[in-house]
Amino acid sequence: MNDVSSTNTSEQSLFSLALKARVASAHGVIADIVGESAYTARMSHRADAWQHAEKAGYYYGHESIPNLLANEVELSAAWYEGIERREKEEQAKARERAKAEADALVEQRIAARDWTALGLPTPAELVLKLGQREEVSVEGHSLTYDEGFVWYTNPYGQDGIACEGLDEKALDKFLCNLARGVEYGALPY
Structure with a gap:
């Protein structure tokens, strides 16, 4: 052969x-x-x-x-x-090239902290709304502030803690991860 x-x-x-x-x-x-x-x-x-x-x-x-x-x-x-x-x-x-380009664009916007282009609220806006006890929806995650913690409920109904207190730096990191497509909490798959 x-x-x-x-x-x-x-x-x-x-x-x-x-x-x-x-x-x-x-x-x-x-x-x-x-x-x-x-x-x-x-x-x-x-x-x-x-x-x-x-x-x-x-x-x-x-x-x-x-x-x-x-x-x-x-x-x-x-x-x-x-x-x-x-x-x-x-x-x-x-598809790989398109995903790489999209990921690079997200990273550029994160580096510039261009929250508007990312379709996300600023950490300061989150602190303000959560401090007023408003529920905020971000990338399918519901955020609330209660008992000194920022709580989230992910798109699958799983609860968790995003950060302790109304900490802009911690919320900044949380928003950056959401922009990258990170899903918090237990996932059904």
Whole structure:
């Protein structure tokens, strides 16, 4: 069996990959016809054929499927699986880049203490409202001040203590963590 994965695909043309797939497929058919006794040999040929056709789809899916692959069901399926794998990888990379950019923007806004851009109240606003015994909702967490503590109820109904007293520094840290997506308290997952 050829080690398809070790071959430098960037040096292989679409035609070369398609031809290798078709030849490996033909070897599998011939092995069946002549009654080659080793089941693993037949499966090895089919696996090689699949790998070559899948790589062709992965690297050249923007082109039309070659006739060498199109008229054989298994090779055609491998071609389209290669295209699908490439698309999924590209989508995952795009999501990762978008998340990294969003996280970087949040960190910039936190560093600048741009609470408005973060959609959060300032620590001073929290101290004022909580000191007046108002309930404040922040990122799905309800905050109240009672018995010398700032209490939260997370989005899942779990209670906890955010900080002792009306401490702006502690509330600043609490808000920064909420901006980063930290969920306080017990979580259902």
